[in-house]
Structures are given as C-alpha cells and as structure tokens.
Amino acid sequence: MKTIGIAGTAKNTGKTTTASALLREAYRRQRRIAITSIGYDGEEWDNITGLPKPRLPVQRGTIVATARKCLAVSSANIRILEDTSITSALGSIVIGEVVDPGLVVIAGPNKSVEVGRVKNALARYRPDLLMVDGALNRIAPMVEVDGLILATGAARIVDPHRLARETESIARIFELPYRSPTFFSDNGGVAWRIGERWVSLPFSGAQLLTTEDGESLAKEVIDFLPQEHVEGTIQLPPLVTTKAIRSLLTAAGTRLKQWSLYFRDPISLLLSDLPEETYFMLEQMKSMGLRPFVRKNLPLLVVTVNPFYPEYDPGSQTYHARFLPSGLLEGRIGRKVRIPVMDVKRKGARSLWRKTMGF
Amino acid sequence: MAFERRKILLVPLDPVHDIGLKMIRRGLEQAGHQTLLLPPDLPPEEIVSIMGKEHPDHVMISRTLGYGVGEVLGRFVDLADAAGLRDKTTLVVGGMAVRPELAAELGFDAGFGPGTSVEEVVAFVEGRPYQPDLAGAKKQKKDITAGYAYDFRHGAIGNLLEKIVTDILTWDEGKISPGILRSRLRDESWDVESFRQGKVSREFSEAYAQLCDPVPQAFHRKGEVHPKTRRQTDQEIARLEDYLTKTKSRMSVSKVQHVEGQPKVFIQYGTGCPFMDIAHIKVCEAWGADGVVHFDPSWGARTEGFIGGFLTHQEDGSVITPENLSWIKAALEPSTLWQVRAHRGLNTAETVVLAGKLGADLTKINIAYGSLAAGTDPARLTVDGIEAIRMAVKYKLPFDVVTNEELAGVPAHKAFAGMLIVTALGRRLGARPILQPLFSYSPEVMIGGQMIDNYIDFNAAKIEALRSIIDAPLWPGAPIGFLTQTEDRVQSSMTTSLHAALAAALRVDAISIASSDEAYSGGPIIAASRVDTLQAVAEGFRFFGEGRIAPTSHAQRWADEMVDKIEAVLKEVAQAPSFVEALYAGLLGSKEEGAYPGRGGRGTVTEK
Structure with missing residues (x-):
C-alpha cells in the first residue's frame, strides 16, 4: 500500500x-x-x-x-x-x-x-x-x-x-539530505567526539521554540564543550523554530563548524516558520559550515x-x-x-x- | 468517584476579546480546577512553548473567526502535534462562528460557538456529558387566562355590560343560521378519529353539503377543490414528511422572555402554503415564539362551509381544512400554543369546533369587529358568535377578542366597547375571553395626535383603561407596533422590540408580533425576517427585565377619558333596540369612522 x-x-x-x-x-x-x-x-x-x-x-x-x-x-x-x-x-x-x-x-x-x-x-x-x-x-x-x-x-x-x-x-x-542518526531517541540531544570517544547529552524537553530556548541550548553546549574544536552532532527536538535556531547559531555557531544538525523531517521544518525564512536559515547554516540533515525522508x-x-x-x-x-x-x-x-x-x-x- | 483536578490553559488569541475566557476561568476555578490565563495575542509557538512547560490537560483558545484566522489556528494545532503535546492535551477552540465541524477541520478536539454556557465547558473539562438546565430551558404551554376572575372593577360599566348581554341573549333566543347548523353537525357527526384514519362518512358529507355554498358543495359531493387552490402533490407531501422528520430530530425550542412574567409571544402564519407555514413555524419555535396564529384567506370567511384536502394556494392566508390544520398540528412542538382564528366570517362557530377537535389551544371571536370591519352581517355574526362562544366553552378554548376595527378608523373607546360586550357575553356563558387592544399607530391617533410625542402614552392608556374596567387577561396585537413599521428591516425590528418592551413593562399576558418584512413584503415574507423580530423582542425583554417604562401624565388622562367614553357608548348601546341595531346605527363604529356593517350572510338568520 x-x-x-x-x-x-x-x-x-x-x-x-x-x-x-x-x-x-x-x-x-x-x-x-x-x-x-x-x-x-x-x-x-x-x-x-x-x-x-x-x-x-x-x-x-x-x-x-x-x-x-x-x-x-x-x-x-x-x-x-x-x-x-x-x-x-x-x-x-x-x-x-x-x-x-x-x-x-x-x-x-x-x-x-x-x-x-x-x-x-x-x-x-x-x-x-x-x-x-x-x-x-x-x-x-x-x-x-x-x-x-x-x-x-x-x-x-x-x-x-x-x-x-x-x-x-x-x-x-x-x-x-536524509541521514540516519545513531545517538538519541526522539527528543534528541548533543554529542561530540573527544579522540575516539563520543560524549552524548540528551535533551530533556521536546521543543526549541523561543529565542531563550536557543540561547539556553547554546550555553549548555558551550559549557560542556572542550576549548579546542571538536567534531559533533546535534539531533534537534521534533519541533524547532527558526527564531530559536538563529539564537543558537548566534551564540554558538562558530563552535559548531562542520557539525551535523538533524531536523526531524521536512514537515517539522515547514512548521518552524514561513518557508522562506526556514530556507534562508538552512542556507545560513550551510554558509557557517554546518551540515543540516533530516532524520526521516x-x-x-x-x-x-x-x-x-x-x-x-x-x-x-x-x-x-x-x-x-x-x-x-x-x-x-x-x-x-x-x-x-x-x-x-x-x-x-x-x-x-x-x-x-x-x- | 475521586475528584480529578484539571489544569487548563486559557488562551485569548484575539487582541482584545477575552471576556468569554474570563467567565470560563471563573466557572472552572469555582469547580475546583486550576487555570492559567495567558495574555492576549501570543504567537502560536509561544503558546506551544508554555504548553511544553506547564503540561495542561486542556488548552482553550478563544478567537473570532475571519479569513486567514483558520490558518493561524491550524498552525497552532500543527505545532502542538509536532511538539508531541497533542496526545496529552485536549485542544478546544471557542468564539464567534465556531461550530463542531469547523473545530474538526482545524484539528481541535472540540469547538464551542456563541451561546455556550460556562457549565457546558466545565462539563467538557470534567469529561461528563453536559446536562443543560432543563428546568430553565424547558417550555410548557401556559394558560394565558389563568388567575383572572373576570370581575368588573368598574361598577357602572359592569352593570351596563350585564344588561346588554342579557338583551343579546334574549334577542338570540330561537334564532338559527346555516353556520350554526354546520357547527352542530361538525360537533355531533364528524369523528376526528375516523378522519385521521382516512374514512369519509358519505352521510356526513351529504348532510354537510346541503348547508354549504356551491364551492364546498362541489367538494363534498364530487371532491372538487376551490378553483383558487390545488392539492399538495405526493412528492410535496413526501418532502414535507422528510423535512419534518429531519427538523424534529434536531429541534429545540428557546425562550424569548428574560424574566418570569414577560408576555408570551405569538407569531402569525398564513402564507397560503401549509408546507411553507410549517417551515416558518419551526423557525419561529426555534427562535423562541410561544404561540402561532393561523390566518385564513378572506374568501374563506365569506363562503358558507369548509372544503377539505391538503391544499395550497397563492394568496394570503392558509385555507382552513381539516387536513391543513392536522398537518400544522402535527408539526408543532408540544410547548407551542396554537390559535385558529374564527372571528369574522360565516364559519365562525364551525371553526371553533374544528379547532377544538383538532387540538388547538386558542381561538379568536369578535362579533363587533367581524360585523363592522370584516364584512359579515351583524345579525348573522351575533347568532353565530354566541354559538361560537358556546363551542369555545365546550372545547375549552380561550379566545381573544380582537379590535382591528381601529385600523379602519374606529376610535379605541368604541372598539373597546364592542370588545367588552363580547367579553361580557363570554363571561356570562362561562368562556375565558382575552382582551386584545391594538398597539398600533391607528388612524385615530394619526388624526388626534396622541402619538406625536411618543408611542408609549396612548398604548399605556389603553391598558390602564381596560384594567380599570375588568380583571381579564390582555394580549395586545395584532401585530404590535402596526403602522409604525417601515420597509427597513432594522427599523421594523426595532419598533417591534420597543412595543414588546412596553407591553412587558405594562405586564400584559401575551403579544402578537410581525416579521420585519411583513407590512412591506409585497408578497411572501421570508423566514429570516421572523428571526429579526423574535431576536429583537428577546433583546427588548433582556434590556428592560423587571425595569419599567414611565408614561407621561397624558396616559392617565387619556385612560380616564377612554373609560368615560366607553361608558357613554355602552349607555347608548344599552338603550338601543338591540345590540344588532346598535351595530347598524354605528354606535360601535360609524361609517364616517370607517366601519361598515357587513353584508355577508345577510338574511340567513331564521327563527327555529
């Protein structure tokens, strides 16, 4: 069917x-x-x-x-x-x-x-x-x-x-592009590699909706990350807004270069803002060296x-x-x-x- | 069962309109639930963010609908769904134009539209079926005449009326008419149960035909209907049955009155088509009408005898036939009062019998009006009127005594004298008459100027005058505000509403109202115009409640003058050779005033 x-x-x-x-x-x-x-x-x-x-x-x-x-x-x-x-x-x-x-x-x-x-x-x-x-x-x-x-x-x-x-x-x-993530269940979290070891921190909530949500996530990530640049990935919560992502990028974007960011699926992205704003945000991410993916095609x-x-x-x-x-x-x-x-x-x-x- | 305290997030999405939510909040808190009222006009994602933190059991959004609003509401539901909050939280939308179908379309679990009570919302939150306040909403038929003793409060007028009534009954002794013979035949030989089973008694038909004019004769002997009418087709009947089944399955009645004791509200139907009448009746019942009045065509009143069949025609007034009346009766809600008018023609007495046998609650009889302004011979209508009153007693039908001769130009005091004579006649014969003064901009006041300043004083004077004469129920009509209405539906509804408010303030028992397009429709009236005036009257009742309207000092002066003039007229009638002679002599309305003794049925009164 x-x-x-x-x-x-x-x-x-x-x-x-x-x-x-x-x-x-x-x-x-x-x-x-x-x-x-x-x-x-x-x-x-x-x-x-x-x-x-x-x-x-x-x-x-x-x-x-x-x-x-x-x-x-x-x-x-x-x-x-x-x-x-x-x-x-x-x-x-x-x-x-x-x-x-x-x-x-x-x-x-x-x-x-x-x-x-x-x-x-x-x-x-x-x-x-x-x-x-x-x-x-x-x-x-x-x-x-x-x-x-x-x-x-x-x-x-x-x-x-x-x-x-x-x-x-x-x-x-x-x-x-679609890619299957490995670290977290549906609510998502942050993971980074130190040498051969991956450190992972799951999110408690399912939302990243307000500017404050974005800032608070950025702060947590920065607080935990080592000073040197590391490879990492963020599996975002099911629902995010461009507003929250932008505040995350503003506060922590430079530390997240080459990181993979996983959105749940195109539908949740469509819900994040007006389509043009969302598309613009994705382009902005790419220009900052981040790699956006969806977890479900x-x-x-x-x-x-x-x-x-x-x-x-x-x-x-x-x-x-x-x-x-x-x-x-x-x-x-x-x-x-x-x-x-x-x-x-x-x-x-x-x-x-x-x-x-x-x- | 343990009480479960719920947490409810109240969200006004409108920039300003959150009063409904505030009322709901109070109700929910009184019921022991926890509420959180958000500030107005938050964006959907902020609301979802708060939902994620507060974890409410229910989210109630208030929003007036308009183009583009649906998209905002749909987006909110989508965000809640994508955030994984949809399973744990019930989403409800409420506001103007919200219906369950729309709530479903927008993805909400429930929708509450205008008129939703706080109790209904509390019941929803508590997951129990809503039990409306049946005691408050349930309508029951009211006997408008209950509690009236019909005592004369004005001794001199009471004595005059007693004398006039005695004279009338003496004059009537030994007199008979074809109308009386038909009414007795209908009373004794027409079995309503057999009629309902479709059985036609040839014996009755032939005996009846002998008492009729040629048109009814042709019906009863050959089955021919009146040339102006046609029978409803089988397809029309099937559609009517379908319409009634569907309508009754979802039917509920409402109340126009805001406080106990405000007048019962009657509407008048008579489109010519019983199907359309029924549709109008159902609309009016749903919007709060307490009673309906059957209007028959004027040719029916001038013809000796009734025809039969389920008939329609393209003229004002719906034909009185047993079938038409039976269909109307079948359509009525149990709480609706039903009046069939008998007041003016050659079938007055028989109409009362038919109305009684077919389950009417009220009828209408007035010898003076029928003789002077409706074309029936005074002698004929006097004997038939007495018979009609006796039948009304037998079938326990209270009747109003209408005074529409005022519209022809007869001054109120003369019309009232006629009304009081018929009322006193009814009182003597054991009937329950109802006084029906006009609340209208009548020719008398147009010329006399009593309504130059306001419409209150003269109408209030009428009620005051009648109340000072007799302890009887009052039902201003018909319709109230007649000749104050224009072709403007808002103006028309407004003036009806104000007259209704005046009637309520004067504590009368009932009123008849027009539709907002009735006087100027130039043809069939529309159902929406019925709703106009019913709504307007409800708002008038709501506005004034127990409040009163203060007439100026003119009202009492005019009431006193009216009583004096009524007494003077009655003195003249009492001194006349007979009541019928008084009618001919113009004592109750002269030709100069626009009253002409009718000729219908002249010479048909005979001695037994």
Missing part, C-alpha cells in the same frame, strides 16, 4: 480537486483505494468564506475512514467495517466500504499518532493506494505518508512572484497549483471568485523547482497520476 498525502498551503488551494482527480484516475485504472483525511474536509460549503466546495465522489469498493456523523451526510452508501474508537469533534472514526457510489464527506483523525493508527487499520483491507486528504493548512500529521502532493495557489498568495518564491523554498526544504512528489482566489468585497461583505491567468502559476513556479508543477484542471487526472505514482 502506498500512502499519498495531499497538503494545502491554505484554504481553496485545490486539495479536494487534486484528491478527486487522483481518485478518478485510480478508478479508471481499477485500483483499490482507501481514503482518509486529517480532520474534516470535503464539505459542500467552505466553512469560512461561504463559497461552494466539492465533496469527494467515490465508487463501490472504496475503503474510507471517516467520522460516524459524516456517514449520514454522504450520498454514497457506506457499510461500516469497524470502529477505530478514535474520537473526533464529529464522532468516532469508523472504517467503511462504499457499497453504492456517491459523494462522501471525509473527516478522519486529526493527530499524527491517530493517522498512523488509521493507516495501519486501513492496510488490513489491502488497498493499492491510501490517500490522506489534508484539511486547511494542517500538515503535521502528514509525517505518516510515503509521499506528498502540495496544493498551493493564488488563495495562498495572489502575487505569482511571491508564491513562486515561497513554493521554491518549500521544495528546497524537502530536498534536504519524505518526498515531495508534485506541486498542484490553483489560480482561484476569493476576493473580499467590503461593500457586500461577501467573497467573490477571482482567477489568475491560466498557466501563469505553472510557468512561474515550474521554473523555480525540480519537481512537476501542474494545474490539475488544465492537465488532467492522467498526468497527475503519472507524476505522482511513478515512485
């Missing part, structure tokens, strides 16, 4: 359109599909802007993991196979099989560990592909997927130039772009649908990144499938 996640950078960036296209092509190729989502998505009306949104059309045999309350509002007839006992704001998450085709409202688990549990539960039904639909800009639980599709577009940033710059930063973060497969954006009209106090010129975003972003960039509505489901499932 391959697990593909569809994450959006903002509301209305085309997550559901991308998911629907992937589904269509999977059905055409007669693949067995499982679907879940991070939290709630696929509702008929956007909860915030009040503009209409599509729900997912599913065919017979599809396996879904969704909240119990969503079964009643789905037009597809779904037979419940099991209750995962994972609770959500919309009732417990159940696994069901589509008996009669129709539209389905998916509201899956919203925590990383729960997505992992649902993924394992769905694997027992032997689907070829598990699709995890993102909700809003929720991305943390995407650590559980094998590959990611990023949906972005004018609803995130209307200026194509700025959007291209941001998307490039995201793509670069996903290109960070997660490939970014495709970027899908949506020219649509809702424009607020203060007069009527409503949002109106607006679109950037066709092809503009594909061109601008495509020139900046190495992975495929496509407008699914223009290029179609087959193209999306080829570029996504080729791994």
Whole structure:
C-alpha cells in the first residue's frame, strides 16, 4: 500500500480537486483505494468564506475512514467495517466500504499518532493506494505518508512572484539530505567526539521554540564543550523554530563548524516558520559550515497549483471568485523547482497520476 | 468517584476579546480546577512553548473567526502535534462562528460557538456529558387566562355590560343560521378519529353539503377543490414528511422572555402554503415564539362551509381544512400554543369546533369587529358568535377578542366597547375571553395626535383603561407596533422590540408580533425576517427585565377619558333596540369612522 498525502498551503488551494482527480484516475485504472483525511474536509460549503466546495465522489469498493456523523451526510452508501474508537469533534472514526457510489464527506483523525493508527487499520483491507486528504493548512500529521502532493495557489498568495518564491523554498526544504542518526531517541540531544570517544547529552524537553530556548541550548553546549574544536552532532527536538535556531547559531555557531544538525523531517521544518525564512536559515547554516540533515525522508512528489482566489468585497461583505491567468502559476513556479508543477484542471487526472505514482 | 483536578490553559488569541475566557476561568476555578490565563495575542509557538512547560490537560483558545484566522489556528494545532503535546492535551477552540465541524477541520478536539454556557465547558473539562438546565430551558404551554376572575372593577360599566348581554341573549333566543347548523353537525357527526384514519362518512358529507355554498358543495359531493387552490402533490407531501422528520430530530425550542412574567409571544402564519407555514413555524419555535396564529384567506370567511384536502394556494392566508390544520398540528412542538382564528366570517362557530377537535389551544371571536370591519352581517355574526362562544366553552378554548376595527378608523373607546360586550357575553356563558387592544399607530391617533410625542402614552392608556374596567387577561396585537413599521428591516425590528418592551413593562399576558418584512413584503415574507423580530423582542425583554417604562401624565388622562367614553357608548348601546341595531346605527363604529356593517350572510338568520 502506498500512502499519498495531499497538503494545502491554505484554504481553496485545490486539495479536494487534486484528491478527486487522483481518485478518478485510480478508478479508471481499477485500483483499490482507501481514503482518509486529517480532520474534516470535503464539505459542500467552505466553512469560512461561504463559497461552494466539492465533496469527494467515490465508487463501490472504496475503503474510507471517516467520522460516524459524516456517514449520514454522504450520498454514497457506506457499510461500516469497524470502529477505530478514535474520537473526533464529529464522532468516532469508523472504517467503511462504499457499497453504492456517491459523494462522501471525509473527516478522519486529526493527530499524527491517530493517522498512523488509521493507516495501519486501513492496510488490513489491502488497498493499492491510501490517500490522506489534508484539511486547511494542517500538515503535521502528514509525517505518516510515503509521499506528498502540495496544493498551493493564488488563495495562498495572489502575487505569482511571491508564491513562486515561497513554493521554491518549500521544495528546497524537502530536498534536504536524509541521514540516519545513531545517538538519541526522539527528543534528541548533543554529542561530540573527544579522540575516539563520543560524549552524548540528551535533551530533556521536546521543543526549541523561543529565542531563550536557543540561547539556553547554546550555553549548555558551550559549557560542556572542550576549548579546542571538536567534531559533533546535534539531533534537534521534533519541533524547532527558526527564531530559536538563529539564537543558537548566534551564540554558538562558530563552535559548531562542520557539525551535523538533524531536523526531524521536512514537515517539522515547514512548521518552524514561513518557508522562506526556514530556507534562508538552512542556507545560513550551510554558509557557517554546518551540515543540516533530516532524520526521516519524505518526498515531495508534485506541486498542484490553483489560480482561484476569493476576493473580499467590503461593500457586500461577501467573497467573490477571482482567477489568475491560466498557466501563469505553472510557468512561474515550474521554473523555480525540480519537481512537476501542474494545474490539475488544465492537465488532467492522467498526468497527475503519472507524476505522482511513478515512485 | 475521586475528584480529578484539571489544569487548563486559557488562551485569548484575539487582541482584545477575552471576556468569554474570563467567565470560563471563573466557572472552572469555582469547580475546583486550576487555570492559567495567558495574555492576549501570543504567537502560536509561544503558546506551544508554555504548553511544553506547564503540561495542561486542556488548552482553550478563544478567537473570532475571519479569513486567514483558520490558518493561524491550524498552525497552532500543527505545532502542538509536532511538539508531541497533542496526545496529552485536549485542544478546544471557542468564539464567534465556531461550530463542531469547523473545530474538526482545524484539528481541535472540540469547538464551542456563541451561546455556550460556562457549565457546558466545565462539563467538557470534567469529561461528563453536559446536562443543560432543563428546568430553565424547558417550555410548557401556559394558560394565558389563568388567575383572572373576570370581575368588573368598574361598577357602572359592569352593570351596563350585564344588561346588554342579557338583551343579546334574549334577542338570540330561537334564532338559527346555516353556520350554526354546520357547527352542530361538525360537533355531533364528524369523528376526528375516523378522519385521521382516512374514512369519509358519505352521510356526513351529504348532510354537510346541503348547508354549504356551491364551492364546498362541489367538494363534498364530487371532491372538487376551490378553483383558487390545488392539492399538495405526493412528492410535496413526501418532502414535507422528510423535512419534518429531519427538523424534529434536531429541534429545540428557546425562550424569548428574560424574566418570569414577560408576555408570551405569538407569531402569525398564513402564507397560503401549509408546507411553507410549517417551515416558518419551526423557525419561529426555534427562535423562541410561544404561540402561532393561523390566518385564513378572506374568501374563506365569506363562503358558507369548509372544503377539505391538503391544499395550497397563492394568496394570503392558509385555507382552513381539516387536513391543513392536522398537518400544522402535527408539526408543532408540544410547548407551542396554537390559535385558529374564527372571528369574522360565516364559519365562525364551525371553526371553533374544528379547532377544538383538532387540538388547538386558542381561538379568536369578535362579533363587533367581524360585523363592522370584516364584512359579515351583524345579525348573522351575533347568532353565530354566541354559538361560537358556546363551542369555545365546550372545547375549552380561550379566545381573544380582537379590535382591528381601529385600523379602519374606529376610535379605541368604541372598539373597546364592542370588545367588552363580547367579553361580557363570554363571561356570562362561562368562556375565558382575552382582551386584545391594538398597539398600533391607528388612524385615530394619526388624526388626534396622541402619538406625536411618543408611542408609549396612548398604548399605556389603553391598558390602564381596560384594567380599570375588568380583571381579564390582555394580549395586545395584532401585530404590535402596526403602522409604525417601515420597509427597513432594522427599523421594523426595532419598533417591534420597543412595543414588546412596553407591553412587558405594562405586564400584559401575551403579544402578537410581525416579521420585519411583513407590512412591506409585497408578497411572501421570508423566514429570516421572523428571526429579526423574535431576536429583537428577546433583546427588548433582556434590556428592560423587571425595569419599567414611565408614561407621561397624558396616559392617565387619556385612560380616564377612554373609560368615560366607553361608558357613554355602552349607555347608548344599552338603550338601543338591540345590540344588532346598535351595530347598524354605528354606535360601535360609524361609517364616517370607517366601519361598515357587513353584508355577508345577510338574511340567513331564521327563527327555529
């Protein structure tokens, strides 16, 4: 079973359109599909802007993991196979099989560990592909997927130039090299070599979030390090911010030359700040002689772009649908990144499938 | 079970709005929990950092929603998840426009929207199901007439009314009409249980048809409906059943009143389509209406006899048929008072019988108004009105005595004299009448200038005058504020609210309110406009509470004048050859004042 996640950078960036296209092509190729989502998505009306949104059309045999309350509002007839006992704001998450085709409202688990549990539960039904639909800009639980599709577009940033710059930063973060560390469990720590011996200090907390956190880590490292330069490595906590890393580098950067710094994965890096700030921080690290790695690899497969954006009209106090010129975003972003960039509505489901499932 | 003290981090993400969280904080601390209220507007990573240090059981975020806010909230949840704090801590979001679906979408474990009580949040924190204060929220039907003895407080007027009533009943002896015959036939031979089972008695149909005009005759003999109407289709009925099933499954009623004793609030329905009526009723029940009033079309009042069938038509007023009334009844919440008007036409007595058999709580009867401003012959409506009152006694239906002839131009004291005569008649026959003075900008005050300064004094004078005459319930209408409303929905809601607040301050028992687009809709009114005025009335009740409105000295002077004038009118009526002659003579409203004795049913009253 391959697990593909569809994450959006903002509301209305085309997550559901991308998911629907992937589904269509999977059905055409007669693949067995499982679907879940991070939290709630696929509702008929956007909860915030009040503009209409599509729900997912599913065919017979599809396996879904969704909240119990969503079964009643789905037009597809779904037979419940099991209750995962994972609770959500919309009732417990159940696994069901589509008996009669129709539209389905998916509201899956919203925590990383729960997505992992649902993924394992769905694997027992032997689907070829598990699709995890993102909700809003929720991305943390995407650590559980094998590959990611990023949906972005004018609803995130209307200026194509700025959007291209941001998307490039995201793509670069996903290109960070992978290396398996050896010293610590998940919370991380600091290790350095004195002769043939490695000294290691594990972190107590799981965060490196504030400027003070960064300064305090720098102080601890400097206090323990011998005066001469040594080889070392820092396995960072699961969640860090650029702010904290910068203060660490400012206070201790010169002592950490040639050190390896391990981030948990590209997802946690994306959460550390705005993508451009994070990318800039990584470049700064490299220029200071540090070597950033990720401990878990997660490939970014495709970027899908949506020219649509809702424009607020203060007069009527409503949002109106607006679109950037066709092809503009594909061109601008495509020139900046190495992975495929496509407008699914223009290029179609087959193209999306080829570029996504080729791994 | 051992008490488990919880630690709750309260996070106002709004720059300023943290009052809700402060209230929740107080509730949680009173329940013995530990709280930590953060300063407003912290960035998400700082909140997560504090979570990492404080290890709370729950984090409650307060934020008003807007475009872009969802992303901030989603990012906060992501940070908590990535920091490994998501498993140990429950995340809750609350604020304007927050619903459970949105909370789920943003990745929170729960969402609390506007109207959430502190108790509900405490129950959530303690992991127990929330038991709303049922005693407070539960609505029960109230008998508006309870506690009134119907004693005359004004001796002279009481004596006059007693004499007039005696004269009316003497005059009525031995008189009969087709309306009375139909009401007795409906009373004795129409079995409501058989009707509900779909059984049609040919015997009843034929006997009934003989007492009807051609249109009802065609229905009862050949099944033809009124040419202006059509039957609801099977598809429409299926949709209605579906709508009712779904709506009732999630239905809850609310209260408009803020303090005990504020008036019960009635809305009026009569879109012509029973399905739309039902939808309006459900909206109004949900937004706090205590009662609903059935409006029938004017042609129904001018036709001898009722037709049947589940009928709709594109005119004001919903046709009275057993089927239409049964569907409306089936749609009502148990707490809703239901009034079916019988007051003005050729089917007055039979309407009371139908209403009684089909489970109505109230009806409406006024001989003077029906004769002078609604087109029915005074003699006919007098005999039918007496029969209707007797049927109201039999079916235990209190009735209001409306005074809409004021809207035609009849001065209040004359309209009130007519209302008091019918009330005294009801009192004599053992009924429970309710006085219904208008709270309106009537032609009388437009000309007389009593409302140049304010809308308070003259309305207060009316209540004061009536209270000084008889100990009877009061239900201003209909609707309150009539002719003060404009096409502006805000203005219309505001004036309704202020009139409701005045009614509450005057301690009346009930009011009827309009929708905010009712007077100027030029067609069907919309459900949202119902909510406008119900909300506005609730706010009016909330604002004034037990507070009072002080009329100027004009009010008492006008009340005294009104009582004197009522007495003078009643003296003239008592001296007239009969009550019917008094109606013809204009004693209770003359042609110059806009009152015209009706002609409907003229010549149909016969001696037994």
